[in-house]
Amino acid sequence: MRLEIIILAAGQGTRMRSTLPKVLHQVGGKSMLQHVIETAQKLTPKRIHVVTGHDSNLVRETLLTALGEQVIDIRWTLQEQQLGTGHAVAQAMPDIDSASTCLILYGDSPLMKASSLKELCSSDADLSLMTAKPDNSDGLGRILRDPGGGITGIVEHKDATDDQRLIAEVNTGIMACKASSLKRWLGSLDNSNSQGEYYLTDVVATAVTENAIVHTELAVDPTRLMGVNSLAELAIAERAFQRLNADQLMLDGVTLLDPARIDVRGNTMFGTDCILDVNVILEGNVVVGNNVSIGPNCLIRNAVIGNNCRVNANSVIEDATLGTSCEIGPYARLRPEAILKDNVKVGNFVEVKKSELGAGTKVNHLAYVGDSSVGSEVNIGAGVITCNYDGS
Numbered sequence: 001m002r003l004e005i006i007i008l009a010a011g012q013g014t015r016m017r018s019t020l021p022k023v024l025h026q027v028g029g030k031s032m033l034q035h036v037i038e039t040a041q042k043l044t045p046k047r048i049h050v051v052t053g054h055d056s057n058l059v060r061e062t063l064l065t066a067l068g069e070q071v072i073d074i075r076w077t078l079q080e081q082q083l084g085t086g087h088a089v090a091q092a093m094p095d096i097d098s099a100s101t102c103l104i105l106y107g108d109s110p111l112m113k114a115s116s117l118k119e120l121c122s123s124d125a126d127l128s129l130m131t132a133k134p135d136n137s138d139g140l141g142r143i144l145r146d147p148g149g150g151i152t153g154i155v156e157h158k159d160a161t162d163d164q165r166l167i168a169e170v171n172t173g174i175m176a177c178k179a180s181s182l183k184r185w186l187g188s189l190d191n192s193n194s195q196g197e198y199y200l201t202d203v204v205a206t207a208v209t210e211n212a213i214v215h216t217e218l219a220v221d222p223t224r225l226m227g228v229n230s231l232a233e234l235a236i237a238e239r240a241f242q243r244l245n246a247d248q249l250m251l252d253g254v255t256l257l258d259p260a261r262i263d264v265r266g267n268t269m270f271g272t273d274c275i276l277d278v279n280v281i282l283e284g285n286v287v288v289g290n291n292v293s294i295g296p297n298c299l300i301r302n303a304v305i306g307n308n309c310r311v312n313a314n315s316v317i318e319d320a321t322l323g324t325s326c327e328i329g330p331y332a333r334l335r336p337e338a339i340l341k342d343n344v345k346v347g348n349f350v351e352v353k354k355s356e357l358g359a360g361t362k363v364n365h366l367a368y369v370g371d372s373s374v375g376s377e378v379n380i381g382a383g384v385i386t387c388n389y390d391g392s
Ligand code: UD1
Pocket: 008, 009, 010, 011, 012, 023, 051, 053, 079, 081, 082, 083, 084, 085, 086, 087, 088, 106, 107, 108, 139, 140, 141, 142, 154, 156, 170, 171, 172, 173, 198, 199, 200, 201, 226, 227, 228, 229
């Protein structure tokens, strides 16, 4: 099967009440659009088309920077005016091989799982649609069915009658279909609805009238498919993402004293027998060895922490490297280019920047060590300051 994926990311996201384009808002320290692109890449499609529009330069530049070399296989399509999701898909169609299967994803749904998308794409139907029954279906498109249970169409919340709004099953926005059929269905869209938009969702009714085979798949975990339209929904997505991440860490053997109180905004690697107390924040790339304990309220960004280290409460570590068996904090601050060799102790109210501390060295209290190369087994007392003041 030749698979092409279209990701819709042109909308402004008015309901976010923000100047930042909606798809650039972050979940787990990554833009929602980057999450969607990375999930799409896991399906190894022939091509990924991203439709941008509102602030398209900013969206593209941000993604180019964030994805680096991974961005090579992405085609960017411009939707100059945001006339609706159907119109957005139509902008990408000229670039799509008619013989392919098309998977359409929305850039504001960051929690999707690649395996469920794969399943949807492998259906033999002309059109496969992922539906869900979330606790709150406010604002979402409702799935219409005939008395026999067959799908007949989708009605958007704003166009729905009171009775239709009682329907629990909603459209997640994810659909897979044959590109040749999709091209035909898109051609018959109109914008005679309450929002004056060309709705992608209207292709379902068109497919049904054509007697095409339309398959629906009800999602097991609706949270995974939620779209983010407001900052309140962004917060819900963030919590859900963090919980999924925490569950994975525990499966990988990391002890979390409270899985609801850890935030990971980047990539982590842990050895065995690590224990994390509450309110630990890990950002960027964090690599942790075996048997490491991290106390409450620590912020760790881009760091390598060796085996048997203890990071005590309220410490901040950024762009730093710790050897084995170091003890940090409470209230220690390691700034960029702090390199601690084995068995180093950095105690309370000590700041270390751009300095190497040799094995066994201790800076137990109230000191600033900057721009220094300190040997091994050195004892630095309270009140000591070493720094590089304007170069001399
Ligand atoms: C859409 C669906 C709705 C579904 C819901 C699931 C339509 C008409 N409605 O509603 O049935 O329940 O998602 O989350 O499809 N976009 C463009 N160009 C446009 C308009 C939108 O690229 O002209 C993009 C947006 O950036 C966004 C995505 O399409 O990433 C969805 O648009 P949005 O306005 O959020 O649609 P919903 O109202 O959430």
